[in-house]
Amino acid sequence: MRGRGQKRRRRGADVIVAQGWEAGGHVWGQVSTMALVPAVADAVDIPVVAAGGIADGRAMAAAMMLGASGVWVGTRLLASDEATIHDTYRARLLDASEADTQWAHDLYDVDWPDAPHRALGNSTSRAWQKAGNAAPGHRPNESQVIGHRPTGEPVLRYQSYTPVPGTSGDVEAMSLLAGQGVAQVRNLSSAADIVAEIYQEAKDVLKRGSSIL
Secondary structure: OHHHHHHHHHOOOOOEEEEOOOOOEEOOOOOOHHHHHHHHHHHOOOOEEEEOOOOOHHHHHHHHHOOOOEEEOOHHHHOEOOOOOOHHHHHHHHHOOOOOEEEEOOOOOEOOOOOOEEEEOOHHHHHHHHOOOOOOOOOOOOOOEEEEOOOOOEEEOOEOOOOOOOOEEOHHHOOOEOOHHHHHOOOOEOHHHHHHHHHHHHHHHHHHHOOOO
């Protein structure tokens, strides 16, 4: 990972995003944010942005102490007023715990193969696991149409498709991408309020931290 960061730096990158395994959506690495961020920060001389499992100010403060210059927040902002996701998806996020996500290499790979990802467990992933994490071509109910996009296009089981408003069908069975920081997602708010809340909590945590040792 450090080698990749150094290569990007040589190619003229202005910033490096260090995405830990906790991250939701597509994530190649299998190193935790806690271990990855300081390794990358030590390897490059440009700002490092920490990503993966960062959903509140405590996580932001921890990332800054590990050497990050900023953070990348994904899952928490899915529960914002502005996020264009289906209500079923949003409800699952608000009810999920840190143990409700799973990382897979080729679960939701239709239209986007060879792209490891982390998503909330659902009826599709449970059936797949029951079948022994079967390889593409041997998974339960493959090619089954489980819904339709707002445009009317079909959504197949195992398709890399994030349900947006207007999606119909078995939305719960679609790819509900989310990171392990989903446990800190407990209310719906505006994106501006979420960012302000995370920033203020990080400041408070860092101030308190100076008196601990």
